[in-house]
Amino acid sequence: MLLILEAEDPRPLHEQVAAALRRAIADGSAPERLPPARDLAAAFDVNPNTVLRALRELRDEGLLEFRRGRGIRVIPGADRRGEFIDRVRELVRDAEKAGHTRADLMTMIEEM
Numbered sequence: 001m002l003l004i005l006e007a008e009d010p011r012p013l014h015e016q017v018a019a020a021l022r023r024a025i026a027d028g029s030a031p032e033r034l035p036p037a038r039d040l041a042a043a044f045d046v047n048p049n050t051v052l053r054a055l056r057e058l059r060d061e062g063l064l065e066f067r068r069g070r071g072i073r074v075i076p077g078a079d080r081r082g083e084f085i086d087r088v089r090e091l092v093r094d095a096e097k098a099g100h101t102r103a104d105l106m107t108m109i110e111e112m
Contacts, residue, residue: 003021033070
C-alpha cells in the first residue's frame with residue numbers, strides 16, 4: 001500500500017490522510033486489516049493523532065470497522081463506496097468553487 005501526501009494540497013492533513021487511505025481502499029491496495037495508527041503515521045510522516053482523526057472519519061463513512069483487540073478492518077464492499085465518496089467530495093468542492101451551495105447541489109441531483 002503506497003501512501004503519499006501531496007505537498008501542495010491545501011486541505012488539512014487529516015483530510016489528506018483520509019483521502020489517501022480512501023484511494024487505497026478503492027483501488028484494492030489496502031490490506032483487509034490496517035496497520036496500527038502509529039505505523040500509518042510513520043508512513044505518512046504525520047502525528048498519530050492526525051491519522052486517528054482520518055481513521056475515525058473513514059469509520060463514520062462506513063469504510064472501516066474498529067474492533068478492540070483486533071485492530072482496524074476494511075469493511076467488505078468498501079472499495080466501491082470509497083471511490084464514490086471521493087468523487088462526491090470532488091463534486092462538492094467543484095460546486096463550491098463555482099459558487100453553488102451544497103443545497104443547490106442537492107437540488108440539482110434531485111432534479112435528475
